[in-house]
Amino acid sequence: MRLFNRIWSRTFAYVVLLGFTAFFVVPVIWLLLSPTKTDHELVVGNPFAIGTLHNLSHAIHVMFTFEDYALLNWLKNSAIYSFGGIVIALACSIPAGYGLAHTQFIGRRTLLGVTLFVMIMPATALVLPLFLEANAVHAVGTPWSVILPFSFFPFGVYLAYIFYSSSVPKDLLAAARIDGCNEWNVFRRVALPLARPIIALVTFFAFVANWNNFFLPFVMLPNSTNYPLPVGLQDLLAATPAFNPGQGGQVPIYRPELAIATIVAMAPVLIVFLFAQRSLVSGMLAGATKE
Amino acid sequence: MCPVTLEKLTKVYPNGYEAVHEFDLEVADGEFMVLVGPSGCGKTTAMRMVAGLEQISSGTLRIGDRIMNDVSPRDRDIAMVFQNYALYPHMTVGENIGFALKMKHTPKQEIVNKVRDTAEILGLTEWIDRKPGQLSGGQRQRVAMGRAIVREPKVFLMDEPLSNLDAKLRVQMRAEVARIQRRLGVATIYVTHDQVEAMTMGDRVAVMRAGVLLQCDKPQRIYDSPVNIFVAGFMGSPSMNLFEASLGEGARSLRLGSQEIVLPASVLAARPSLVKYANNEIVIGVRPESLAMAGPKRSASGNETVQFEGDVDLIEALGSEILVHFSTDAHRVEAEGMYSDDAEGLEAGSITRPGDGVARMAPDTQVTIGSRIKLQMNTKRLYFFDAVTGLSIEE
Incomplete structure (x- = not known):
């Protein structure tokens, strides 16, 4: 009876797991297969049929040469905005978290509270005021109008704060002071090298957030040559007759080609995740155990 | 190498708690002074004031002839061994030991030589390229000692350095620490709550309770003539x-x-x-x-x-x-x-x-x-x- 129960509960668990896996994986498979088909096959054919290599190379060719290699330009813009934002975010959030965790100053608790508050605030809610600000300093349309808001990353400050307050004992910093470090060297030679897993974690989260951000660059950048990928994709959608029947004047884009652009937009996050996986896990566990 | 003088040293925390009250102590050059008392008696706070890790609320601290009250820890020329060792986890044993010298801009070759000599004294040569995480408790403790002695400081401060070791190793290290201290002849303040350590290691012992120094004398004198009930009961097992x-x-x-x-x-x-x-x-x-x-x-x-x-x-x-x-x-x-x-x-x-x-x-x-x-x-x-x-x- 007990054995039967166990088999039954196991089976149930696997069915649920398989159900969810299918739910999430099927669209990805469909997306990966779509550039190998023609637009017509994509709509009427078997969704899991594999098309031809010819279709694939055609779709790639059309997509990449579209509007004078616009896709590559957007890819480049995305990289500049994302990494520019990350560099500034890291340069601010790691020292800020360290300061919040290991120094006493008036307003420290308030600052922590504010950090938490802005952390839970949806980024889109700030887009309009940010636009007005950027407009006031005549930055709208420049890369800075995207990079600077991207570099605002309170989650990173909070992660660094948690890390420093839980995993870096005060005595370690005291030892460095006694060993002859001034405050800058305490941070630079002891606190910063220890934060490696947190740097990886902040980099990854900031990268995903920046790379996928659509609304902010959409509002800030009026000129198509400045678009990052997500905004560019929107441009492509407008050029796809299936989604925008009234489109005219532009070279039409078909769904297999659109799928290529989507895959290009997705790939960097996947690649970064695969490479960063190990340090991410150690970063997320940082502070869980204390030596 | 200098004597250390504490005159009416007092520590009051912002919440009004007085951890150390008018603490007077004179540690002669080369002397091994043990601060002993139950936990929370203010002995560690007193030591941290000497190290510069705690602000001195009132009183005077002198190392040699110089008043050190407002001198930053790095300029006091002291070395400290912490209870949890406080080794830099991202550096090797060698880098840990040589870190203070590096901060003093000592020439590279000299650092290498001194680190090698220190490692040899402490029997750490084998482990010099390991990270602290790969060492046993006793080895870590020795690295912490090495980090302190390589600098040839004016004053040694040791904050319960043996309390994380098992009983057998503690007895062994007790002798080793005392031997190293005698050899270097540096004024040393050693904090412990273990009266056996106090009796066996110190040239003199200062017994504290509730932030107040009760008695400071040679270990045998304290054992033979305790000034009050607390000292009498605390010393001896x-x-x-x-x-x-x-x-x-x-x-x-x-x-x-x-x-x-x-x-x-x-x-x-x-x-x-x-x-x-x-x-x-x-x-x-x-x-x-x-x-x-x-x-x-x-x-x-x-x-x-x-x-x-x-x-x-x-x-x-x-x-x-x-x-x-x-x-x-x-x-x-x-x-x-x-x-x-x-x-x-x-x-x-x-x-x-x-x-x-x-x-x-x-x-x-x-x-x-x-x-x-x-x-x-x-x-x-x-x-x-x-x-x-x-x-x-x-x-």
């Missing part, structure tokens, strides 16, 4: 037997529970001020080793002795000696904090119930649990304390 008692007419007799003990004239001769306590409550103390079985043939040592009776509750055989736990109807006295956080003291404290005492005897002593025994003590080894102030009645 098992700790001193302290009982409430009342002095009789003219301080010629002592009432211990229901027992009346006649005091020889020599007791009063040695401490004339005892007369003031006649017909009053006092506290008497006797070390476990000063108690012996009273037998008809045992009083031949020439010293005057007094006797009293107790019931044997428990016998602990330690091989080289036995600890006889006995009970009397006299009240046992315990000073607050006497046993707290002290591994060996705690053992004695938990076994000894109020009213109980401990005697340390030769292993061949004939004694059985449940029997009533007669104990005798040398009157010269008897301690008297004021029951109100807790101070020793010496004269």
